[in-house]
Amino acid sequence: MKRRLAKISIFFLILCLLISCNAVKRVEADEALLTENSIILNGEEIQENRIYNQLYQEPNSKLLGVPLQLHFYNLARPDLDSILSEKLLQNDSKRKRLEAIISKKQLDKYINSRLEFNQWIKRTGEAPVIVSEEETRKSVNRLQSWYWNNGWFNVETDYAIIPSEKKAKRAKVEYYVNTNTPYIVDSINTDIASEELDSIYNSHIAESEVSLNQQYRTLDFNAERDRLTQLFRNNGVYNFEQEYITFDADTINTDHKVNTTILINDLQVTQGDSTYRAPFKIHEISKVNVFTDYTYANRNEPVTDSARIGNFTVYSFGEMEYKPEAIIDAVFIRPGRMYSDLARTRTYNRLNSLRVFKYPNIQYTPDPVDSTNTNLIANIFLTPQQKYSLGFDFDVSQSNIQKFGIGFGGSLLIRNIFGGAENLEIAGRGSIGSSTDAAVSRDEDRFFDISEIGADVNLIFPRIFLPFDTEKIIRGYMSPFTTLSLGLSTQHNIGLDKQNFSSILNYKWTSSRQVTNRLDLVNLQYVRNLNTNNYFNVYRNSYNELNDIIQSSNVVTNPDYLNTSGQLIIPRGAENFIEAVNNNTNTTSGLTENQRQNVINIRERKRRLTEDNLIFASNFTYLWNTKENLYDEEFSRLRLKIETAGNTLSAVSELAGLDKNENGNYEVVGVAFSQYVKPEIDFIRHWDLGHDNIFALRAFGGIAIPYGNANSIPFTRSFFAGGPNDNRAWQAYDLGPGGSGGRSEFNEANMKLAFNFEYRYNLFGALNSAFFIDVGNIWNVLDIVQDEASTFTSLSDLDEIAVGSGFGLRYDFGFFVLRFDIGFKTYNPALPAGDRWFHDYNFNHAVYNVGINYPF
Structure with missing residues (x-):
């Protein structure tokens, strides 16, 4: 309690210090700091950002009501150069004394560093916004122009600068707008000189951007000018320019109606010193x-x-x-x-x-x-690029499973390898690391005990390779590509050690500027575990849970399963104990029903995570993205994906009359292949609130349902929760499933819901910040898992959705963003019902995330 009071006291002390800072420290006596803008429209104050964006002056930006950037700017000395000159440069005795101590060169460096740091504070901060009569009048004119361009031709505007009665050197500005009656578009006529243009216009008149009986908007007429220019230039009029189009609007004695005429002149031709006009032609x-x-x-x-x-x-x-x-x-x-x-x-x-x-x-x-x-x-x-391109990369990393790691790789790109603009990419990668985990059970005592090596080959064709013609469906301008990929890797790590082989036949095309499609006709993956005996060294939570059961007073088991310390022997003792419980043998007794179920759950999880996987899948991804460029801050993004696996192998196995194994599953190359369907939906929306303020949200939902030849989902195709790009109040793989509390080291499941909300704003300079709320969890559903705490059985299980909240800092380097987020467990479904909200909501139990670029 004392610690909590101390933290609250420190928070309020800092807040009071910020509030007590003198915001008008750099404001002259005859000036006023702009504190507020108000727009009064037809007698009522409005709050529309698009209207306030018309104003030339806006108050200094604030965070929680405090103008942090202004206070930071005020830290700078406005006349530091003259102060230093008077104190050091013009004072001969003091300057000579300092030069004798630190030398003239060091003194010059000191003075320059002080000046540069002072300038940096000014650049990073935000100068006080001083109320300007001239800028205010410009804002009034701009407001009048905005309303005029939206159909209020008789708009009236005015303003008032109102000094603060409570605080000196502060003022707000009120803008008054009276729109009067708007004007409506009543008729559209044409005067097109060239017969060819007139014919094209009349053929596409239904596509006009200007609608009759709608309020006049200048933007509609600008859009119509753009449409007509594109229309003519896409229909053979090679030399047509936008400047040939003008609009004549008649509003005299029309009872607030606009009668418009579209004027399009003939082509202006210059020959020598003479200029004349000629009709446009179709080229x-x-x-x-x-x-x-x-x-x-x-x-x-x-x-x-x-x-x-x-x-x-x-x-x-x-x-x-x-x-x-x-x-x-x-x-x-x-x-x-x-x-x-x-x-x-x-x-x-x-x-x-x-x-x-x-x-x-x-x-x-x-x-x-x-x-x-x-x-x-x-x-x-066309100018060819170099036929061969080499690339290299190298990185040093640290994670929760390795205290030090080195990664390296290289790639070779061979362009136009077969003469048909095909590209061949060959890449190799490798890494070595030193583990921090006790799971490593090696005979050698080596510093680098983690390693991975792999290679990938991609052959890319600039067309769709299928046994039938796809040109009518996937046109050439959609940039179709066919990619054949092969990948091979082997891992020697703290886990089970794996070999992985993958092969993908992929088609990709862009059906419009906003829509990209991807079809993996064949997505083959074979995963082979090489060191399954190391399972209980890796998944220590499961091993410890088994030992806790053994230590219970009523439990009796075969002493051959135990070592001299009374712990289960890895792997033989632990595996024999599990099988004894599963088969109800007389070597083990005294378990409660809950303990027995826990052992069965551990057995099933071990079986699933140690079995080899053969995944023969197909998937289709539809991506809709309205983002126009890298700097577009308001956009929507929708990704829909559906994947199915095992159907082809299942049909072939049935037709071939293959025998099933003891578990009732077909096998190919000695491995029971996976069979499932997996739909996903991922939606992202960004709103630009102006002045580097962004509100962003993401919604994700996915489920993988096993059937036929499988009763569970492979680990590589399952979902996990937590981490720097998910729910940031939990580390990756720590959240869920359900309310189980993340009992395993790598928690995963076959159903996921996730929602993220983030408000981003600029602090000063390239330093940005954000507040966020992350919501979601994972569950097991319709698979072999029977643990009630981990499964989703009804809508009432939605009360197991976890909530994390926090804040972060982001530094924008231009080509990437370095991100640091702090997440707090706001609602923890693993805790008892009465303790789930704001339990351990402090920095000691926070999760600290470091990432590159924004999470969504």
Whole structure:
């Protein structure tokens, strides 16, 4: 209790110190610090961010009501350079005395460091926002413009600067807006000089961005101008520009109605000193020339190799290294078709996605043999990237299972390996580490007792390889790729030691700017455990639980299972004890029903985690992402995935009449293959609140249901909870399942719900912070696990959803973000019902997470 009171006292002391800081320390006597903006719309105050964003001046940013950045700025000395000059530089005796002690060079460094640090405080902090009459009038004009552009042509605006009555040198600004009656779009007429443009416009008039009987919005007319420009340029009008479109709006004596006329002039042509107008024409592509190895150095060299396919001609300045058909497949500018900006953009995107060429250059020139001056020749200049690329990586790490680790790897990329823009990637990786865990049972006493080595090979084809034509479904402009992957790795670690083999046949295509699809037609994984006898050295919780049962006064078991200390012998004694309980032999007696069930649960978990896995799966992933670029802070992202495994092997086994093993399962290469269905949904939404304030949420749900040849899910396909990208109040694999309390070292299950909420804001400079709430858990459902605390049986089990909360710091280095989060167990379902909320809610029981980039 005393410790808690001390912490509360310290918190309030810090809070009082912050509040007591003088925010107007750098505000002059005739100035006023802006404390608040208010917008009064038609007599009522509004709170819409989009309206307040129109103002030129905003109060200093605050955290919990305290302007931290302003207080930090106030720490800087406004005239430090003159102070140092007066004290040190202009005072000859003091300067000479200091130079005799630390030398002139050191004194100059000291002065410069003081000045640089003072400037850093100013840059990192936030200068006081001083109420400006000029900026306020500009804000009023901007408000008037915003409402005018949204249909209130008779809007009236005013403002008032109101000094604070309680605190000196502070003021707020009130803005007054009276909108009056809005104007409605009543009619849209056209005056299009060129007959070709008029025909195109009338064919697509239903797609107009401006709607009749709707309130006028300037943005709608801007969008209509963009639409028409794209419409004409995608329908053959090669030389059309946006400047040819103007709108004439009539609002005189119309009873608040807007009568609009779209004006589109003819093409302006300049010849010599004269200028005239001519009707726009529809342009057609007559030829497409592709230069596969163009460089600036060979621009004047003769072409030595070429291939003609229809009206496409592929050229090379040396021996042609590309199959012409593969290059033409990536070009969507087609001879005999109208000019189209969209075709050019798709060609750029597809050629870039091949990773074979540098950014291409596409140029259009008039066809000299065309007397109508409407035909265009498209010349595409491609500059190859280096055929071979090498990459290396190296890292040093530390984790909860190793006190020191070294990772290394290398990769080789071979471009255009078969001449059809195919790429071959070969990668190798390895790591060694020193374990912190007592699970390592080796004869040698070695520092590096953990190791892993692996290799991956990826062969990528720029097309869909299937025995039937997919062009009508997956078009070439969707950037289709087929990838064949092979992977092999072997681990020698604190665990069971594993060998892993994987093979994937994958198809990927982008059906629109926002939608990406991925189909793993074959996703094969074989996992072989090499050191199953080490199980109870790894999973010490299970081993300790067995020993606790043995130590019970009523339990009698075979003394051959125990060592001289009365503990179960690993592995023989522990395994024999488990089988004795499972088979109800007379070697073990006195167990309660609860103890017996615990032993059965440990047996089943051991069997599942030590068995070899053969997973022959297929999956499909649909990804919808509205994020437009790296700096877009308001977007939505939806990922849907469904995976099925074992159906093909099950059907083949039945047709072949294979025998089942003693457990009633089919086996392939001596391994009972997995069979399950696994749907997942993952949704992320970010809201940009302005001024580097972001609210982000994530919702995840997944379930893996075994059936047929399996009654459980392989460890590699199960779910876990906790960790820096999940529920940050628990370490990875520590949360769940259900209310069991995470009894095992690696807790996992086959059902998961997770919800994350995070408010992100800027502290100062590149340092950001966040408050977060993480909600979720994992459960076993419809599988072999019988532990009531771990299974989900009804909606009432939702009271086992764990809640974590906390805060964090993030430093933005530009190319990545270093993240540090502190999570507190707010609602712990593993505790008794009355003690679940805010139990051990303190820094001693907090979980500290370090991560790279944002968690979602």
